[in-house]
Amino acid sequence: MGSLGNFLEMDAAGMATGPKYECLLFDMDDTLYPMSTGLNLACRRNIEEFMLHQLHIEETEVPRMCLDLYREYGTTMAGLKVLGYEFDDDEFHAFVHGRLPYEKLRPDPVLRNLLLSMPQRKIIFTNADKAHAAEVLKRLGLEDCFEGVICFETLNPPLEAANYLDALDNDAILARGEPEQDDFDVGSEILRPKSQILCKPAVEAIELAIRIANVDPKKTIFFDDSTRNIASGKAAGLHTVIVGSSVLVPGAGADYALSSIHNIKEAIPEIWEAEGEQKEPVIQSNTVQSAVLA
Numbered sequence: 001m002g003s004l005g006n007f008l009e010m011d012a013a014g015m016a017t018g019p020k021y022e023c024l025l026f027d028m029d030d031t032l033y034p035m036s037t038g039l040n041l042a043c044r045r046n047i048e049e050f051m052l053h054q055l056h057i058e059e060t061e062v063p064r065m066c067l068d069l070y071r072e073y074g075t076t077m078a079g080l081k082v083l084g085y086e087f088d089d090d091e092f093h094a095f096v097h098g099r100l101p102y103e104k105l106r107p108d109p110v111l112r113n114l115l116l117s118m119p120q121r122k123i124i125f126t127n128a129d130k131a132h133a134a135e136v137l138k139r140l141g142l143e144d145c146f147e148g149v150i151c152f153e154t155l156n157p158p159l160e161a162a163n164y165l166d167a168l169d170n171d172a173i174l175a176r177g178e179p180e181q182d183d184f185d186v187g188s189e190i191l192r193p194k195s196q197i198l199c200k201p202a203v204e205a206i207e208l209a210i211r212i213a214n215v216d217p218k219k220t221i222f223f224d225d226s227t228r229n230i231a232s233g234k235a236a237g238l239h240t241v242i243v244g245s246s247v248l249v250p251g252a253g254a255d256y257a258l259s260s261i262h263n264i265k266e267a268i269p270e271i272w273e274a275e276g277e278q279k280e281p282v283i284q285s286n287t288v289q290s291a292v293l294a
């Protein structure tokens with residue numbers, strides 16, 4: 001089992017037949033830990049401070065603008081780039097995530113045992129940067145539970161390293177961070193303009209993550225707390241699980257609803273079965289609404 005951020009080649013040999021599910025794709029923030037930790041709110045406050053003090057946006061406009069851009073573009077950062085604001089990506093992430101109250105996260109041995117008992121490949125898929133992903137997984141005690149992380153740097157490599165984003169045809173990888181020149185093919189149909197950040201809930205971002213991880217979407221389950229991300233995951237062909245909600249909204253794209261990530265075994269026991277028929281979705285109680293802003 002690889003460590004966090006490892007540059008891993010994915011073996012597609014087991015994709016022909018076998019278990020119903022072969023890979024589990026997990027969002028991280030407000031999915032692997034509850035929104036009640038307060039990191040979501042702290043993150044939003046940091047984004048607003050960055051907009052106010054670093055970008056000199058009018059104070060009265062910042063809260064509304066922050067939320068509107070998140071809703072329109074998937075992350076406030078992506079929206080700011082589209083509007084033409086120029087800032088260094090690493091500086092933004094350091095300002096927004098570097099000051100988060102990570103001490104509120106505690107090791108989760110229950111989730112750790114669940115993850116380690118799952119026979120499938122397990123991959124993190126987050127809009128956040130690699131440093132934040134590493135810190136969160138370390139604080140939760142889960143850093144060795146995943147093969148690797150698909151993060152901001154994975155989907156948005158430096159333009160000098162790749163003008164186009166594409167997964168390798170036969171040697172798909174999980175990014176260790178900033179890709180090398182040869183990590184991406186040139187000539188793809190996916191162009192990343194200078195002003196565009198590729199991130200969830202864009203279907204293109206999810207499709208690229210599928211290719212990078214080299215998984216069969218029909219045999220992959222995607223866990224996320226965002227209904228928008230879940231809808232896009234379903235559009236990309238993934239099996240989907242909304243985390244932090246007790247309601248399966250018709251047409252929203254979720255196959256299962258979990259009040260907590262700890263309820264996986266009760267809701268989807270076939271993860272632990274080599275073969276098995278599709279069961280009816282199991283709906284857990286105690287809904288938690290959340291919105292990841294970074």
